[in-house]
Amino acid sequence: MLNRKLGVVDLSKGKIEIQEVSESLRKALLGGRGFNSYYLWNMVPEGIDPLSPENVLIFGAGFLTGTLAPSSGRFNVSAKSPETGFLGDTNCGGFFAPELRYAGFDRLILKGKAEKPSYIYVEDGAIEIRDAQDYWGLDTLDVQKAFRKDLGQVEMAVCGVAGENLVRYACIRTGIKNAGGRTGMGCVMGSKNIKAIVAQGTIGIEIAHPEEMLKTVEELKDYIMKSKITPILGSVGTPLLYEVSNAFGGIRTKNSQLNAWSDDFNASEVEKFVEKMISCSSCFVHCRHRNTLGGEGPEYTALGLLGSNIGMEKLEDCIKMQNQVNDLGLDVSSTGTYLAWATELFEKGLIDEKVTGGIDLSFNDFETYTKLIDMISRREGFGDILAEGQWAAEKLNDPNRDYLIAVKGLPQSDPHDVRYMKAFALGIATSSRGADHLRSRPTLEIFFKLPPDVRNKIYGAEIANNPITLDTKEHVVSWSENIFATIDCLGMCKFICHGFNSPHFVDYDWMLRLINAASGWDYTDAQLRAVGPRVIDIERLFNMKHGLTKAHDTLPKKYFDDPSPLKVAKGHHIDREEFAKALDRFYEVKGWTPQGKVKDDRIAELEAIA
Amino acid sequence: MKYLFTYPEKCTGCRQCSISCALNKLGECNPKKGAINVLRDEFERYEIQFVCLHCEDPECVLVCMKSAITKGEDGIVRVDKEKCIGCRMCVVACPYGAITSFEGDIIKCDLCDGEPVCIKYCSTEAVVYEEENEELMDRRKELAKVILKKE
Numbered sequence: 001m002l003n004r005k006l007g008v009v010d011l012s013k014g015k016i017e018i019q020e021v022s023e024s025l026r027k028a029l030l031g032g033r034g035f036n037s038y039y040l041w042n043m044v045p046e047g048i049d050p051l052s053p054e055n056v057l058i059f060g061a062g063f064l065t066g067t068l069a070p071s072s073g074r075f076n077v078s079a080k081s082p083e084t085g086f087l088g089d090t091n092c093g094g095f096f097a098p099e100l101r102y103a104g105f106d107r108l109i110l111k112g113k114a115e116k117p118s119y120i121y122v123e124d125g126a127i128e129i130r131d132a133q134d135y136w137g138l139d140t141l142d143v144q145k146a147f148r149k150d151l152g153q154v155e156m157a158v159c160g161v162a163g164e165n166l167v168r169y170a171c172i173r174t175g176i177k178n179a180g181g182r183t184g185m186g187c188v189m190g191s192k193n194i195k196a197i198v199a200q201g202t203i204g205i206e207i208a209h210p211e212e213m214l215k216t217v218e219e220l221k222d223y224i225m226k227s228k229i230t231p232i233l234g235s236v237g238t239p240l241l242y243e244v245s246n247a248f249g250g251i252r253t254k255n256s257q258l259n260a261w262s263d264d265f266n267a268s269e270v271e272k273f274v275e276k277m278i279s280c281s282s283c284f285v286h287c288r289h290r291n292t293l294g295g296e297g298p299e300y301t302a303l304g305l306l307g308s309n310i311g312m313e314k315l316e317d318c319i320k321m322q323n324q325v326n327d328l329g330l331d332v333s334s335t336g337t338y339l340a341w342a343t344e345l346f347e348k349g350l351i352d353e354k355v356t357g358g359i360d361l362s363f364n365d366f367e368t369y370t371k372l373i374d375m376i377s378r379r380e381g382f383g384d385i386l387a388e389g390q391w392a393a394e395k396l397n398d399p400n401r402d403y404l405i406a407v408k409g410l411p412q413s414d415p416h417d418v419r420y421m422k423a424f425a426l427g428i429a430t431s432s433r434g435a436d437h438l439r440s441r442p443t444l445e446i447f448f449k450l451p452p453d454v455r456n457k458i459y460g461a462e463i464a465n466n467p468i469t470l471d472t473k474e475h476v477v478s479w480s481e482n483i484f485a486t487i488d489c490l491g492m493c494k495f496i497c498h499g500f501n502s503p504h505f506v507d508y509d510w511m512l513r514l515i516n517a518a519s520g521w522d523y524t525d526a527q528l529r530a531v532g533p534r535v536i537d538i539e540r541l542f543n544m545k546h547g548l549t550k551a552h553d554t555l556p557k558k559y560f561d562d563p564s565p566l567k568v569a570k571g572h573h574i575d576r577e578e579f580a581k582a583l584d585r586f587y588e589v590k591g592w593t594p595q596g597k598v599k600d601d602r603i604a605e606l607e608a609i610a
Numbered sequence: 611m612k613y614l615f616t617y618p619e620k621c622t623g624c625r626q627c628s629i630s631c632a633l634n635k636l637g638e639c640n641p642k643k644g645a646i647n648v649l650r651d652e653f654e655r656y657e658i659q660f661v662c663l664h665c666e667d668p669e670c671v672l673v674c675m676k677s678a679i680t681k682g683e684d685g686i687v688r689v690d691k692e693k694c695i696g697c698r699m700c701v702v703a704c705p706y707g708a709i710t711s712f713e714g715d716i717i718k719c720d721l722c723d724g725e726p727v728c729i730k731y732c733s734t735e736a737v738v739y740e741e742e743n744e745e746l747m748d749r750r751k752e753l754a755k756v757i758l759k760k761e
Contacts, residue, residue, distance in 0.1 A: 067639040068629050068731070102640060145653050175652045202712065204640030210633050217630075218730050225733060234733075278657065279624035281641075284733035286622040290655060 001206055002519050004061075004106040007127045009120060011192055012053055012112030016127050021106070027527065028609045030515075031106060032062035033089060033488035034535040036078035038609070039109060040087070041542040050082040050184075051166065051191040053113035059100070059157060059197055060107040062491015066098030066205055066281065068217045069514045070224065070506075071493035073098055073281030076180075077157070082191070083168045083184035083334065083389050084409035086543045086552075087433050090171070090185050091488055092157075093280035094178035096199065099155035103201030114193035121151075122199045132195040136164065139327045140173040147198055158196040159186035160329020162377040166190050167387040169334035169411075170377075173326065177288065177296035178280065181331040182413060183433055184389075208520025216513045220506070221284055229502050230285060233495065234277060236267040237287040238300035243267060244446065245416055249567030252417045253308040254363050255340035256405055256556070259417040259564040261308035269315050270298065285495055295323035304415020305336025310343065311363025324370060328377040335376070337411030338386050339369060341404045342396060350397045357381040402557045408548070410434025412556070414441070419559050420569035421445055423473040426582055429555050430477065432539035438494060440480040442473075444503055454503060470578050474586040482532030486511065489531055536590070537598050538606060550596040553583055611685040612741050614646070614719070614726060615750060616659040620736035623650040623657035627728035627737055631719075634727045643712055645719035646728050646737065659737060660757070662687060662708040662719040663750065670700035670709060670718075688720050706757050 003026060008017045021035075029035050036058045048054040057079040064072045075097035081088030100108075104125040114129065117136040121128045135143050140160040147156050156174060163170035163186030170186030171179045180186075189195070207213050224230055232240050243266045245251050249259045263269075273293060279286040290296055293316070298306075302322035303315075312318045325335050345351045346361035353360065359368060359382055375383025385392050390409045393401050405412050407428055412418075412435035418425040427440035444450055444458065445467045452465045461475040480499055487497045490511060494500045498507035508528055515523050543552075555574055563573040587596050598606075628644025636643055646661040664687045671679045671687065678693035679700055689700075696714030709718045719726075721739075729739050740746060 068626065068633055070626075098641075102642070141653065148651070148653070202640070202642050204632060204636065204638030204643055206638045207633060210637045214630060214633060214727065221731065221733065275655075276619075277622060278652075279622035281624060282626055282629060283622075283624045284626070284731075286624065286734065290652075296652070 002208065004101050004104055005125075007105050007108045007122070008111070009108060009127060009129065010111045011114040011118070011129065011194070014129060016129070018127070022610065025610060026063070027521070027523070028531070028534065030063040030486075030489035030531055032060055032065070032074070032491045033076040033078070033091065033485060034531060034538075035107060035489070036060045036076045036089065037087070037535055037538045037542060040078055040080070041538050041545070043109070044080050044542070046545055048080065050080040050085065050088070050188065053111075053192070055080050055188060055191070057110040057185070057188045057192060057194075058107065061097040061101050063489060064514060064518055065491030066101040067207065067518055068213055068282065069490070069492060069518070070217060070220060071280065071283040071285060071496050072491050073283065074488075074491045074493060075100070076488060077172050077185040079185060079188045080546060081183040081410075081433070082166075082187045084434050086408055086546055086548055087539050088183035088185055088188065089433050090180035090182040091438065092172065092174060092178055092180035093493060094155070094174040095281045096155040096157045096174040096197075097491060098281045099199040099201060100197070101201070101205060102203055103199045104203050108197060110192055110194065113191065117193050117195055119194065119196040119198055122197065122201070124201050124203055135195050137161065140329045141176060141327055143196065144175070147196065151198060152200065154198050154200045156196050156198045158329075159189040159194075160327065160377070162329040163187055163190040164195070165377060165379045165387070167330060167376060167379065168389040168391065169331040169338075170329050171331045173329055175296075177326050179326070179331070181333065182436060183410060184331070186329050207518050209517045212517035213514070216517055220510060224284055224496055224505065227502055227504055233285050233287045233501070236271055237277070237289055239267040239270040239298065239303055241300040242303050242415070247567070248420060249564055249569030250417050250420055251308050252304055252405065252412070252415045254311045255309065255344040255403065256417060256558050256562070257344065258566060259419065259569055260566040262313065264313070264315055265303045265307050265318070270303070273315075273319055280493070283493065285493075287495060291319060291323075293319050293323060295319075295326060297326070298322045301414055302332050305333050308415065309336050309340045310369060312366070313364050314366070317366040321366070321369060321373065324373055328373065330373065330377060333413045334389060334411045335373065337405055338389060339372065341398075342386060344403055345396055345398055355382070355385070355395065355397070405435070405556045405558065407431070407435035407555060408433070408552050410436065413437050417564060417569070419564045419574060420572045421467045422470045422574065423467065423476045425555055425559060425574050425579075426470060426473050426586060427477045427480065429579070429583070430553050430586060432536065432543060435556075439484060440477045441500060442476045442480050443501055444499060445476065447503065450503060458499060458503060468572060470582040474582060474589045477586065478589045481536055482529070483508070485532040485535040486528065489535065490515070534606065537602060540592070540598050541603065541606065544597060550583075553596060555579070611664075612724070612739055613664060613750075614661050614721065614729070615738050615740055615746055616661060616753065617736045618656070618658040618753070620734045621648065621657040621659055622734055622736070623648055624733075626731035627659065630731040631728050634722070643717055644728075645717050647710065658757070660707045661737070663706060663754065664721070669703040669705060673699045673703040675699065684724070686721050686723070687718070689716050689718050706754060
């Protein structure tokens with residue numbers, strides 16, 4: 001069988017239920033992120049504290065995870081976010097999710113709270129809650145090595161000391177650098193006394209039409225490998241984006257006081273620290289670096305958020321810090337954003353040494369930042385304040401968060417300064433989990449040489465051929481959101497998704513071939529295209545249930561009020577009136593009310609899914 | 611003869627070789643049932659493939675009590691499923707860890723009778739199917755020594 005089971009673990013009662021999932025539900029949402037969001041919407045009561053036992057934590061693999069489908073090693077972890085109070089959801093690669101499926105499960109839902117430190121062990125159709133006393137207190141690498149030593153070739157999703165100590169942006173890690181980084185899912189693990197999910201399995205995923213899948217993937221591999229972008233991603237990985245963005249002034253620098261930084265962080269420099277390029281499960285692209293400083297990475301995100309954004313001048317210091325953040329189990333994007341936020345507030349005199357406990361904050365201060373990262377993960381001194389993330393705004397004397405680069409309480413994920421690239425701005429303003437490029441990153445906006453007719457055909461509308469206008473960009477963002485949500489449901493990587501890094505790659509036609517080869521369904525193009533919008537609407541409903549309003553679909557104050565100071569982007573900012581109009585148009589494209597609400601008939605339709 | 615030659619230094623650890631092998635032979639995606647296997651450990655920082663070398667004088671043939679394993683005239687070492695009783699002696703005897711078993715079924719590479727599927731799904735040419743020559747065979751001997759040391 002292609003599909004696996006659903007394990008529902010009540011940690012408070014120590015009760016485990018194993019359930020089948022209906023085919024109708026799978027046809028409506030496929031798997032991965034879609035299922036996770038659906039269960040959250042149905043299971044998380046209104047108004048709960050995300051760190052209370054009432055929160056629900058879901059680990060869900062995608063529809064094609066663990067198959068021959070390329071880059072299909074992914075899963076989503078979801079809960080109400082302790083960092084934002086809204087939708088918590090994070091997508092991660094590596095080898096854990098395929099192993100979870102080989103162990104017999106598509107998805108685990110954790111409810112309640114374990115009495116003592118525990119881990120979940122999953123093997124060939126069975127789930128156990130086990131004692132984790134011996135593993136508590138270990139960082140993300142040591143704990144995984146300990147599990148391998150004790151249990152053999154297992155794959156794990158773990159939280160680090162940051163998760164144990166309830167840092168609101170603690171991540172989930174599998175392997176050395178693969179992270180379910182965003183929205184504090186490691187913190188929710190800690191709050192439930194769960195150190196790890198450990199999986200080991202031998203149950204193969206049966207494919208309905210093996211020959212068809214072999215043929216489709218062989219053709220798809222040729223197509224992916226022929227692209228110009230694939231060998232670049234496979235040799236330098238995401239750091240290639242740094243130079244591209246820096247060239248026109250699109251790199252977040254010193255808490256967005258600047259918008260461009262040093263060439264010392266270019267991919268050609270990063271390459272000097274690469275020992276070998278490696279892959280996640282089933283991936284042809286191999287974009288991960290094994291670095292010479294003992295870890296993996298850095299990704300573009302680390303170069304920006306733990307590099308330019310905190311004014312680092314030495315690449316080596318940036319890589320060391322991202323290795324440290326990875327070991328402790330913190331989210332790179334949030335950590336780098338909060339450090340930059342506090343540093344600017346200190347430099348501006350809004351906070352002083354009384355608040356920081358004697359720490360003198362300044363950009364490019366590697367020693368202090370390293371110490372502070374450690375203090376955050378252990379909630380010591382000033383680290384305890386920063387561990388609260390955006391909720392520390394009052395204590396940091398910035399109650400309206402005017403200096404924080406965040407949306408819906410989530411620090412912006414990527415290093416893009418979006419004042420120039422208006423579609424990127426609309427995307428992070430409306431994304432269901434806060435300021436995040438992985439929901440809708442419209443990369444084609446900065447493919448300046450892409451012929452307009454190609455662009456229009458992809459987005460299915462007449463698109464303004466200019467990144468600096470918000471006109472027509474509602475179509476770009478909405479189209480991107482839908483297809484990225486779909487590929488998240490399949491458990492495949494956005495790196496090979498049509499429109500993410502390239503105008504080519506896996507579009508709905510390729511997805512359809514893979515789905516039907518794997519499942520034996522006669523799934524149609526219309527059915528497939530309905531999945532993304534359904535997921536987006538369900539996430540909107542979850543957020544609205546937890547207090548989200550139109551006012552939350554906005555941008556950091558700086559992006560509106562402070563024009564970019566450097567390079568081509570100089571003078572560009574987001575105009576408030578233009579933005580308000582774009583938001584109205586976006587809601588219309590989504591079929592929402594002018595207040596950004598999902599309409600009643602649509603709610604009824606979504607409630608009927610079973 | 612043509613053999614599969616592996617290059618661990620090029621292997622990214624994705625396991626598409628194993629998954630395609632199991633899908634082709636058994637109709638399921640399962641890297642653990644591939645006749646080519648990737649042993650990987652991100653913490654110890656290595657990726658290395660294990661696959662049958664179709665030895666000149668195979669240990670597995672020698673130990674098989676049922677004469678279920680034979681080396682054909684084409685040089686390919688094959689398991690006869692009818693004769694095999696699943697005793698796993700070949701699994702134990704293979705010095706290169708290239709034979710595995712699941713619930714009594716022996717899993718071993720037969721080069722897909724000369725058209726190996728796995729190579730089509732490797733994006734870095736970390737496993738290739740080539741006519742033997744001195745250089746390739748020397749390289750393979752060196753690699754075999756590494757595997758023997760690991761065992």
